[in-house]
Amino acid sequence: MNVRKIVTVVEEVRAEGGRAVTPPATVAVTAAVIANPWAGAGFVEDLSPGIDAHASGLGALLAPAVLEALGAPAEAYGKAAVVGLDGEIEHGSALIHTLKFGDHFRKAAGATTLLPAVEKRGAAGVVFDIPLKHITDATIRSHHQTVEVRIADAPHPDEIVVGLAAAAQGRPQQRLAALATER
Template sequence: MNVRKIVTVIEEIRTEGGRAVSPPATVAVVAAVIDNPWAGRGFVEDLAPGIEAHASGLGALLAPAVLEALGAPSEAYGKAAVVGLDGEIEHGSALIHTLKFGDHFRKAANATTLLPAVEKRGPAGVVFDIPLKHITDATIRSHHQSVEARIADAPHPHEIVIGLAAAAQGRPQQRLAALTSEQ
C-alpha cells in the first residue's frame, strides 16, 4: 500500500447557538491518501485480492491515529472513501466495507455498532461529509452528526482518500427527545 500522505483535522466547537459549549465539542478526522490498487486496470471483476492486501493495514493505520487525535474517548464514529476520477466508487467501498478495515476502529473505540459511511468519486479538493453515529447504540439521536472534510490536493485521479472520524460527544447543545419518545 502506497500512502502519499496522512491528513489530520481536529475541530473544536466552543460556542453553538450563542451559548458556550463546555467542555468544547471535539471531532477528529484522519485520512490517508493512497494509490488506488485497481485504477488503470479496466474493470476488475474480483476485488478480493486488493481488499486482502490493503483493508486491514488501512484500518490498523487510521484507527489509533484518529483516537489519538481526538484526545478523549470516542462516543461517535464514521468512515469515508473518496475515489479519484480514474477509479470506481466500488473501489473505495471495497476497502472500507469489510470487517478487515472496520474492526480495527470498533475494537480501538470499544464500539459495537456499524460504522456509518460515505463513498463518492471526485476530483482533488472535493468536499465530503463523514456521517457519525454513537459507537454502541445507533438510535441515540444526539450523536447523529457529520463532519465536513476536504484535502486540497487529493484524491489524484488514481488515488483514494480513506478517512475515519471520531467525536468525543454528541452534537453541541442537542435537545431532541430520545427516539423512544416516539414509539
C-alpha cells in the first residue's frame, strides 16, 4: 500500500442554535491518501487481489487513528472513499465495502451496526460528506449526522482517499422523538 499522506481533522462544536453545547460535540476524521492500485490498468474484472493486498491494512491503519483523535468512546461512525479522476468509483468501493476493512473499525469501536458510507469520484480538493450512524443501533435518530471533509491536494487522478469518521455523541442539540414513537 502506497500512502502519500494521512490527514486527521477534529471538529468541536461548542454552540448550536444560540445555545452552548456541553460537553462540546466532537467528531474526528482520519483519511489516508493512497495510490489507486487499479489506476492505469484499464478495466480490471477481478478486484480481489487488490482488495486482499490493501483493504485490511487500510482498516488497521485508520481505525485506531480516528478513535485516538476523537479522544472519547465513539457513539457514531462512518466511512468514505473518494477516487481520483483516472479511477472508477468501484475502486473505492472495493476497498471500503469489505469486512477486511470495516471490521477493524467495528471491533475497535465496539460496534455492531452497518458502517454507513459514501463513495464518489472527484478532482483534488473535492468536498465530500461522511454519513454517521450509531455504532450499535441504527434507529437512534440523534446519531444520524454527517461530517464534511476536504483535502486540498487529494485525490490526484491516480489516487484514492479512504477515510473514517467517528463522533463521541449525536447531533448537537438534537431533539427529535425516538423512531419508535412514529406509527
